[in-house]
Amino acid sequence: MRRVFGLYNCRFSRGRASTALFRRPLYSLQHPVPSISDRGNFKNLLSTMANSSLSTSVSLPSGKTLIPTGLFINNEFVASVTGDTIVTVNPSTEETICTVQAASAKDVDLAVQAARKAFNTTWGKHVSGTQRGTLLYKLADLIERDAQVLAELEALDNGKPVAVARDGDIVDSVGCLRYYAGWADKNHGQTIEVNDDTKMAYTRHEPIGVCGQMFPAGVLNCVPSLGSVGGAALSEHPDVDKIAFTGSTVTGRKIMAAAAASNLKKVTLELGGKSPNIVFPSADLQQAANWASLGIFFNQGQDCTAGSRVYVHSSIYEEFLGLMAKNAAEFEKVTGDGFKEGVSGGPIVSQTQRDKVWSYIEKGKSEGARVVTGGQKWEGKGYFVRPTIFADTTQNMKIVQEEIFGPVLCVSKFETEEEVIALANDTTYGLGAGLHSNDANQIHRVVNALNAGTVWVNQYNILHNNVPFGGYKQSGIGRELGSYALKEYTNIKAWAEMSSTPVDERQALLSKTNTVVSVQEYGTASSSGASTPSVIKPSTINNPSRADLIWILGGLWSAVFLGALDTTIVATLVSPIGSYFEKSHQASYLGTSYLLSVCCFTPLYGRLSDIMGRKGAMLLALSLFGTGTLLCGMANSMEFLIFARAIAGMGGGGVMTVSSISVTDIIPLKQRGLYQGLANILFGLGSGIGGPVGGWINDTLGWRAAFLIQIPILILSAIVITFKVNIKLPETKQTARQKLARIDYAGSFTLVVCVGSLLLGLSLKTSEDLEWSSLTVTGLLCLSAVFAVAFVSVEAKWAPEPVMPLRLLTMRTPLFVALSNFCVSCNAFAMLYNVPLYFSAVRMNSASESGKYLETRGHSLRANAQPNSYVGLHLLPNAMAVSCGSVFAGWMMRKTGKLYWLTLSSAIGVLLSASLISFWNESTHKLHLWLDIIFGGFGMSSLITSTLIALIASVDKKDYAVATGISYLFRTTGQVLGIIQSIRHSTAIIPTLEPSLREVAVQSYQRALTAVFTCQVVLAFLLLLCCTPIEENPLPGSHEEQEQQERLRRERNGRVSA
DSSP: OEEEEEEEOSSOOOOOOOTTTTTHHHHHOSOSSOOTTOHHHHHHHHHHHTTSSSEEEEEETTEEEEEEOSEEETTEEEOOSSOOEEEEEETTTTEEEEEEEOOOHHHHHHHHHHHHHHHHTTSGGGSOHHHHHHHHHHHHHHHHHTHHHHHHHHHHHHOOOHHHIIIIIIHHHHHHHHHHHHHTTTOOOOEEEOSSTTOEEEEEEEEOOOEEESSOSSOSEEEEEEIIIIIHHHHHOTTOOEEEEESOHHHHHHHHHHHHHHTOOEEEEEOOOOOEEEEOTTSOHHHHHHHHHHHHHGGGGOSTTOOOEEEEEGGGHHHHHHHHHHHHHHHHHTBSOTTSTTOOBOOOSOHHHHHHHHHHHHHHHHTTOEEEEOOSBOOSSSSOBOOEEEESOOTTSHHHHSOOOSSEEEEEEESSHHHHHHHHHOSSEESEEEEEOSOHHHHHHHHHHOOOSEEEESSOSOOOTTSOBOOEETTEESOBSHHHHHHHTEEEEEEEEOOOOOOOHHHHHHTOOSOBOOHHHHHHOSOOOOOOOOOOOSOOOOOOOHHHHHHHHHHHHHHHHHHHHHHHHHHHHHHHHHHHTTOGGGTTHHHHHHHHHHHHHTTHHHHHHHHHHHHHHHHHHHHHHHHHHHHHHHOOSHHHHHHHHHHHHHHHHHHHHHHHHHHHHHSOHHHHHHHHHHHHHHHHHHHHHHHHHHHHHHHHHOHHHHHHTHHHHHHHHHHHHHHHOOOOOOOOOOOHHHHHHHSOHHHHHHHHHHHHHHHHHHHHHHHTTOOTTSHHHHHHHHHHHHHHHHHHHIIIIIOSSOSSOGGGGGSHHHHHHHHHHHHHHHHHHHHHHHHHHHHHHTGGGTTTOOHHHHHHHHHHTGGGOOOOHHHHGGGHHHHHHHHHHHHHHHHHHHHHSOOHHHHHHHHHHHHHHHHHHTTOOTTOOHHHHHHHHHHHHHHHHHHHHHHHHHHHHHSOGGGHHHHHHHHHHHHHHHHHHHHHHSOOOOOTTGGGSOHHHHHHHHHHHHHHHHHHHHHHHHHHHHHHHHHTTOOOOOOOSSHHHHHHHHHHHHHHHHOOOO
């Protein structure tokens, strides 16, 4: 096994690393040793490293990277004194990566001397806690900056999937460094009263000195070596004050012996484990199986706290085994090369360890354990081991008693609580344990009875930087993490201040103390107050004041209101514009070009808002929308007007998307739905008044004014957004050119062409009554297919920051939210366009309406105009239900913190509404009609709100924007296809027909509408099926809870606990 040893002059450190991970930060740091005068030396080191034989170039997906292969001693990379090297092998491919210098005992001595000299001169007592903390913050920033490259080096070196290393280990390491950076100037002592008011004592925490870290973080001297050489030399060295080690118990014993024989150096040992999970009958069985699977199969079981033993009550034993077998099969599917998309499990770290794990599997078979799954060798290259589960294991089996350090699980049954406590404690280890139960009294009893340093309840292997971590029995000595870890890296010195009252010699002897220092001397003992650079705040939470929130929402929602207003204003202008240019046959393309543009460009704004910031993306959207609207008011031809509407659509979709993303940034998820409901009410208000306002402006000032009058509202919205919307995102400190370079141009282009060609082809097929075999339709659909393949290839292989990460669509909730949004939008807009047609074409035959009513109805539908206000009144219940449904969904989520059953109920409401509408005919009662519409509108809006929250709750914070963009893509695509489904024939001729012909026409329309409504029933049923797999996730009620949930998600997805 490879080992990396580092010599520290800092107070605290933790973490496991490979040879690759902790070499990159060495030359990323501008100033690794905090010497004020040593900056130039390190710059010279960087400039000469490329020409040194102690470096090698490694090809990574992000590009070629130069890494040093020498020992890092006294601020320079040097060769080993003996010339020994270690071969580094990629465990996924069994190919050699490079060779690194192997430290000998002499090299270790040189490194210790360099560390001791630094401690006594430029470091140690001569550097304030604030300065040390600043450097740790700097190191954290650099690791965060190079997270992608470091993750790829990890994947190359030890097989860990890139995503797990980047989003789990590195994020955790950065958090740990920042946590202890904050402690650097707060690790103070105590003031203690002694005897009476005239005497006192106080303590001071002083750093131990040179520390040997076998899995380092914040390295000053790095000496890669074999444990038997470098590890032994460090343990025995008299000038090393502290050893921290993570590894086997056998090696831990040797280190303790060497530490005692040399200079009684302090040791922190995190050693082996054989951690149990206990599953009681009251537990959530599926969740218990999920946590148990994560505990043993994550990182291929190469984890000190791996839950390699599971004890299950006999009443649920076989059911639990079935769940575990399914989970094991799922883990095996995502095991492979760490550089491949979707892989979350890598190989065993080396051939030696792989063979060791396989020998335990064979031993388990020979000892009589039942193989539930796995147990066969992995076919192909790489040091992989299939997830293996043994059942019916007994305590005397070797696989139950010894640490395997691989994906091998032993499952046994128990009958009583006392029995399982004895079984769990029947081990020489005591690092971790887990229990799964919903009985509070039982939980307290069992936690107290288990001999383990950490006991997880209804979860497993989740660590926090502020909670101590360590083991009982032979699992180690000391604690890591939290304030307890500081005690392991400091010596406690008691300082006593005595009164100045004279005493005789005898009294002095009786009052003798170890150290006497005056308060004045203590005050002058601190280091000089050198200026320190400002420290970047490690995290940001968008928690605006009430006044700021009003301004932010005012700016964002004014843009949303404008978008809704524009849509219905333009709808009233279609007929007069067609007449003005004498091209009524092209007038419908005003709406088509806008909607197609919205569909194509909406998903791009998710990633753009990450790169440009929310404010930048919103201003870009408003700029495009405003430019298109202004050009519409100045258009001198129908063709130019259609083009201008397409430009407006490029921004119109972005306004809705970025607004939704921005509200997510500032409103906790539990309250987010209620704000979504309020936004929907505002959108409905804009849509409602847009028609009358557009008609009045057209009649009074002309159709151009209807476009131009929107510009002042747009400018006002842009001003508010510019000066009041300030949403914090993780700092990147990039120039405009660097931000532009991050944009996924190829992915954006292929996505726009793919979606645009598809929808344009389907739209032309319907609006122009073209055949499927026509060259235009076939060509557009083929073009869409070609660019779909190109888009997938670009996003999967070449895009560094994909505009639409395909991995999100491999996740359960995001995938089914997208599909449900497509179905509900398609259903909603098909109903929205066809229900008015029912009232105008079918209901006219029901009660001998007056000729005036028929006349106005026929006039309103000429030239693709909107139905008149009388017919539109039939959709008023739908509009009211939409507003109420969205607000109700938000209120329910805020009150209960749940959304799954709300989502299913909403989908059932949509299905019920579609089913009832499909039975409409010319004699259906009006109350029946209204109730059917209310069911649909209420369910649709409630479902869209709850699924949006479900989507956000299921992804990492860094994916909020792109996930929202994907949702809006499927939603707008569904809207367009819903409109395409609508019947487009005019009903104006019906009133002029003879009664017999009129009856035939009405029946014909009724049959056609019944067919369309029946299709919506099928679509609503598919919607219900898509909603069923959506997962229930906790909805945090505050920003702090949301941050904590985000940390827990990262830990579940990618953290290695030891």
